[in-house]
Amino acid sequence: xxxxxxxxxxxxxxxxxxxxxxxxxxxxxxxxxxxxxxxxxxxxxxxxxxxxxxxxxxxxxxxxxxxxxxxxxxxxxxxxxxxxxxxxxxxxxxxxxxxxxxxxxxxxxxxxxxxxxxxxxxxxxxxxxxxxxxxxxxxxx
Amino acid sequence: xxxxxxxxxxxxxxxxxxxxxxxxxxxxxxxxxxxxxxxxxxxxxxxxxxxxxxxxxxxxxxxxxxxxxxxxxxxxxxxxxxxxxxxxxxxxxxxxxxxxxxxxxxxxxxxxxxxxxxxxxxxxxxxxxxxxxxxxxxxxx
DNA sequence: TCAAAAAAGTTGTATATACAACTTTTTGTT
DNA sequence: AACAAAAAGTTGTATATACAACTTTTTTGA
Numbered sequence: 089x090x091x092x093x094x095x096x097x098x099x100x101x102x103x104x105x106x107x108x109x110x111x112x113x114x115x116x117x118x119x120x121x122x123x124x125x126x127x128x129x130x131x132x133x134x135x136x137x138x139x140x141x142x143x144x145x146x147x148x149x150x151x152x153x154x155x156x157x158x159x160x161x162x163x164x165x166x167x168x169x170x171x172x173x174x175x176x177x178x179x180x181x182x183x184x185x186x187x188x189x190x191x192x193x194x195x196x197x198x199x200x201x202x203x204x205x206x207x208x209x210x211x212x213x214x215x216x217x218x219x220x221x222x223x224x225x226x227x228x229x
Numbered sequence: 230x231x232x233x234x235x236x237x238x239x240x241x242x243x244x245x246x247x248x249x250x251x252x253x254x255x256x257x258x259x260x261x262x263x264x265x266x267x268x269x270x271x272x273x274x275x276x277x278x279x280x281x282x283x284x285x286x287x288x289x290x291x292x293x294x295x296x297x298x299x300x301x302x303x304x305x306x307x308x309x310x311x312x313x314x315x316x317x318x319x320x321x322x323x324x325x326x327x328x329x330x331x332x333x334x335x336x337x338x339x340x341x342x343x344x345x346x347x348x349x350x351x352x353x354x355x356x357x358x359x360x361x362x363x364x365x366x367x368x369x370x
Numbered sequence: 371t372c373a374a375a376a377a378a379g380t381t382g383t384a385t386a387t388a389c390a391a392c393t394t395t396t397t398g399t400t
Numbered sequence: 401a402a403c404a405a406a407a408a409g410t411t412g413t414a415t416a417t418a419c420a421a422c423t424t425t426t427t428t429g430a
Contacts, residue, residue, distance in 0.1 A: 091280075091329055093336035099277040102339075103346050103355065104259045104270045106362050109295050111252040112417080113365045118245045119418085129245045130386060136240040139232075147408060154250055159387050161410060166385080179395080179408075188232055195234035198243075205244050213364050214244065216357030221247050223354050224254045253387080260388085271416060288378060300417050302380060307415080320378075320425080 114205060121201040125194055127170075132194065134163055135172055138183040139191045145179045154225075255346060262342040266335055268311075273335065275304055276313060279324040280332045286320045295366075 099105070118129045127135075137152055138144065146164065150157050164181065167173040172187030183191070206214060240246070259270045268276075278293055279285060287305065291298050305322065308314040313328030324332070347355060 091333040093333045094280050094329065097277070097281070097332075097336055099274075099281060101343070102274070102277070103343060103350075103358065104255055105274050105294075106358055107252050107255045108271070108274075108416095110358075110362050110365055111248050112295065114245055114248045116418085128385065129249070133240075133243070133246050133249075136238070136243070139235050140238070140240060145408080153246075154253065155386095156388055157409070158389080158411080163386075165410095188235065191238075192232040192234045195238055202242070202244060209244075209361065209364055213361055216360050217244065217247055217251075219357050220350065220354055220361070221251050223350055224251055249386095257388085269415065286378080296416095297418055298379070299381080299419080304416075306380095 117204055118198075118201045121197045122194070125190065125197070127190070127194070130163055131167055131172075132191075132198070134160070134167060135183060135187055135191050138173065138181065139188055142182050143180050145181065149181070258345055259339075259342045262338045263335070266331065266338070268331070268335070271304055272308055272313075273332075273339070275301070275308060276324060276328055276332050279314065279322065280329055283323050284321050286322065290322070 115129060122129065122132065133153060134149065137149065141152075144152070146157060146160060149155075149164075150160050153160060155163070164173060167187070168175065171184055172190060173181055174184050175181050209217065256270060263270060263273065274294060275290065278290065282293075285293070287298060287301060290296075290305075291301050294301060296304070305314060308328070309316065312325055313331060314322055315325050316322050350358065
């Protein structure tokens with residue numbers, strides 16, 4: 089068999105693989121700092137959003153976090169269970185005092201993670217990341 | 230309550246969130262092209278590696294793909310089930326003819342996905358991504 | 371050689387994610 | 401107000417991922 093395509097193929101060019109690797113590496117750094125709080129990066133993102141802008145629906149949260157609605161729905165479920173969020177007046181979701189307090193406590197640790205990653209990326213690396221995301225967001229919506 | 234930290238916090242700076250978003254967007258583009266083949270990007274990465282370098286152990290695959298061993302183990306399980314990989318002489322894993330054939334067939338579709346992403350990122354965007362990954366890999370190992 | 375130690379591989383458990391299908395809620399129209 | 405249509409939210413199912421704990425295989429040293 090020939091398999092012409094495989095011959096000329098170079099797997100190190102794959103953008104998908106690269107992005108997944110970047111994501112795994114940075115996620116690992118955040119996990120290291122967040123582990124003591126028994127919370128994940130994804131959950132924290134939602135808490136961050138609601139700590140700044142209270143009273144959002146799932147729909148709005150999806151748009152802000154750019155998450156598929158069922159993905160967000162399950163993230164929220166865990167945060168309701170942990171009592172960091174509440175939904176007393178459906179469908180409006182709010183952060184609880186407990187949630188706010190957690191966010192306030194975590195921010196310094198989050199800053200440590202950010203500092204560690206910034207030391208690796210440098211200012212130009214961070215700019216590069218911003219450019220990448222900006223381009224992807226504007227073209228894709 | 231005060232929650233001083235929340236006041237001054239700006240969630241749009243979070244590198245972790247940005248990276249996760251980039252990853253979700255690019256993954257979605259790849260999925261679009263790979264769906265007809267009933268295979269995922271992560272599975273394809275493993276097949277790509279073994280299409281070029283036959284006869285690897287899980288250990289070596291982990292190092293090459295930069296995946297945690299249990300994550301890889303489960304990816305492999307699905308590829309064994311689909312008969313794209315085999316392990317006749319434990320612990321050496323090989324791609325099957327079926328697997329090679331699939332990879333050969335998929336490469337043109339993979340190239341379409343790459344083209345679509347490249348059009349969004351541009352050459353500078355792709356360079357930026359490479360820089361980001363290089364920095365993360367050298368510092369983290 | 372064979373027993374202990376180390377390495378590799380596997381399984382348990384949990385979260386994240388997406389797509390599709392379904393249910394509930396909201397909205398718009400008469 | 402009541403029904404139909406649309407939107408929002410939820411659940412089913414599957415994959416990806418990681419960490420911890422466990423099992424199997426390989427290596428090492430006596």
